[in-house]
Amino acid sequence: MPNKEFPFIGELSRRFRQALCKRIFVSAGKWINIQRHVYFGNNRISIGNGSGLGANFHLQNCELIIGNNVMVAPNVKILGGGHIFERKDLTIGQQGNLPKSRLEIGDDVWLGNSCTILGKVKRIGKGAVVGACSVVTKDVPDYAVVAGNPAKIVKWRK
Template sequence: MDAPLRFRASSTIWSRGCSLLYYGMARHLPSSIAPGGRWWKAIRAAVCRQLFASCGNDVNVETRAWFGSGRHLSLGDRSGIGVNASLHGTIIIGHDVMMGPDVVIYSQNHQFSRTDVPMNRQGFQPERPVIIGDDVWIGARAILLPGVTIGSGAIIGAGAVVTKDVPEQAIVVGNPARVVRSRTALVLQPA
């Protein structure tokens, strides 16, 4: 009985130590595009590998990214979290995902249904995970709200506020985000 408790305590200590290392040092290292960037990228990835629920190969967690404890975050192979991104709650990010700077993702919202109780005393709504498919590009300052699923191959335009699911290969822009075209409908002209 003591061994599992000791393991649990030591893994909690390890997790807290890794969080301290990330938020105290690794988060503040220069961007991966700065001189020496591959080293900064490698250090942040190594620390995040210890924090995330799952973390793929060749990931890029950029400078000043915030994700709480990271224990409910999954990041796929060759995916990135943008500069100064802010990720809250359970978020599953597929493979080959690009994320611009200042992206915000929430999987939970405040409760606000009662008018007789101040909103800041009503707690939170149940968590609704955000799922991002493979090969997705999320533009700068986009906001993804609780429960949305972003289909594989989609593009989220800069500044878009995503309140509903986004179909595969869709290009969405605006507030609220709306589909403006499909990537499969794009016809490339010969050079």
């Protein structure tokens, strides 16, 4: 389905995606914006008012709770769970999977283009900013701006 930049048909497509998400998410607020090629898998998702998911968003093995007015740029990946790999006498594929993780994203958060959030992250705080191409490996405090691989605090919002 076309993105919102296409006159008329793009807006209809956006509204159609919004209506579908209201049916499949645990909860969906008003004025949500879900772009093209978004992958949710078999995960529980709640999204607040005025929040959106950019094109090519990918969610894997994670319950996701998104606050209000959250901007998720294109190509963001949230990778929860994972494989068990401690034993050497079994192949990694034979050892099973870690349980799904749970991630809470606070209000007024911006996840930059192509950032990746890994399974040990439980919370991205209110007002936080995650820089483009960052790899988040631990929780992000309220109003922190993080960037890099692994993501580190580079400054604070005032």
